[in-house]
Amino acid sequence: AAPKKEGKNTxxxxxxxxxxxxxxxxxTITGGKWTSYRLMAEDTVDKAIEVAGLPERKCVTKKFHIHGYRKNPNLADHMYVYGSDEPKILxxxxxNPALGEKLSPxxxxxxxxxxxxxxxxxxLSxxxxxxxxxxLLFVDAREAMAAAPKVAETMARELGRDQAWIDAQVESFTKMAKNYIFEEN
Structure with missing residues (x-):
């Protein structure tokens, strides 16, 4: 008989x-899953209240919205990911209308x-x-590589970086992004 494996299937x-x-x-809290983070937090706070001898309180965060919450976002518009911050970007x-320039056509x-x-x-990069x-790298690596110089120049202005930084960023990103392109033979 084959030896029994010690590990468990994930x-x-x-x-x-x-x-x-x-x-x-x-x-201390261990384990859990991202989908149950609120319950995990509630259980941890309840235990901390018990350990510290604090007065018990009912959980008040069950209906709290996270930063950026927006009711009924337009999922067809990529800007939906910014939630309530979208108007700030717009x-x-x-x-500065020049910031409306697209990274890719x-x-x-x-x-x-x-x-x-x-x-x-x-x-920062x-x-x-x-x-x-x-x-964009995961949507279209070639377009991301084409956009890299424009992104680097914009970031350099924001971060106070020089042309050497721009060149190094574009070179580093391009080298990495080539790994996301499948070339058929």
């Missing part, structure tokens, strides 16, 4: 969370989104913007 591993209290009163374009992403990513979302903010 689908068999429990996704439930556990709230643990140490001997010195430290409350205002950047009103203040094929997609709606604009320079205003690059500026927003730097000012409000802590983007072209990869931050094109992969993790507007996500």
């Amino acid at each position: 689908k068999e591993i429990s996704r439930s969370h556990k709230v643990i209290t140490s001997d010195n009163g430290l409350v 205002n950047l374009i009103k203040e 094929k997609f709606g992403y604009t320079l205003a989104e690059v500026v927003w990513a730097v000012r409000e979302e802590m983007a 072209v990869e931050d913007v094109l992969a993790r903010r507007v996500r």
Whole structure:
């Protein structure tokens, strides 16, 4: 007979969370899933209230909306991802129409989104913007590579960087983005 495996299949591993209290009163939560974060938080706070001897309170966050919440977003418009911040990005374009320039003629992403990513979302590299903010890299890597110089120049103005930074950013991003292009033989 084949030896029995020690490990568990990942689908068999429990996704439930556990709230643990140490001997010195430290409350720790482990496990869980992103989809149950509110329940996890409630259980942790309830345990902390118990451990600290605080008066019990009913959870008041069940109906709280996260930052950016917008009722009935237009999912056909890529700007829906900004939620209630969308008007602020559109205002950047009103203040400086040049920021309405598209990163690619094929997609709606604009320079205003690059500026927003730097000012409000802590983007520090072209990869931050094109992969993790507007996500153009995953939509069309070739278009992302074509947009990289424009993105780098816009970021450089925002961050006070020089031409050497721009060149290094474009080179680094292009090298990485080539891995997202499938060439048929």
